Amino acid sequence: MNKTMTAASLALALGAAMTIAATPVAAQDKMADMEKCYGVALKGKNDCKAGAGTTCAGTSVRDHQGNAWSMVPKGTCEKTPSKTSPTGYGQLQAFKEKSA
Known part of the structure; x- marks a missing residue:
């Protein structure tokens, strides 16, 4: 046994x-199968990086912040609406925000 x-x-x-x-x-x-998408995260809901003076996930200070990103399925970022993006959609790189 x-x-x-x-x-x-x-x-x-x-x-x-x-x-x-x-x-x-x-x-x-x-x-x-995922990619970083800048400008689509809501306040405090980003996956990482939210600019100078912040640490990582959950640190974005406003909706659609241009230097904060969320992971999205590949190919969907530039189709996802962003109120602050120059194109009106998420970006694959950080960007300077336009007025929302």
Whole structure:
């Protein structure tokens, strides 16, 4: 019984390790289908970077801030409305905001 218990424990541990090891790959695959889109995040809802004096996620100080971005599905950024963008849509690079 001791050998059976040890084999079962080893199999369980190996399965758990393989699951944990595969998680970053799955996250990378998902991120490969995403892109940074500037000017579409709402106040405090950006994924990262919101200009000088800020840290990262959740630090944008206004809606559609030109230097704050959110991750969106690839190909949708420049189709997503932005009230402050010169084109009226999200941008793939930070931009100087126009009046909303």
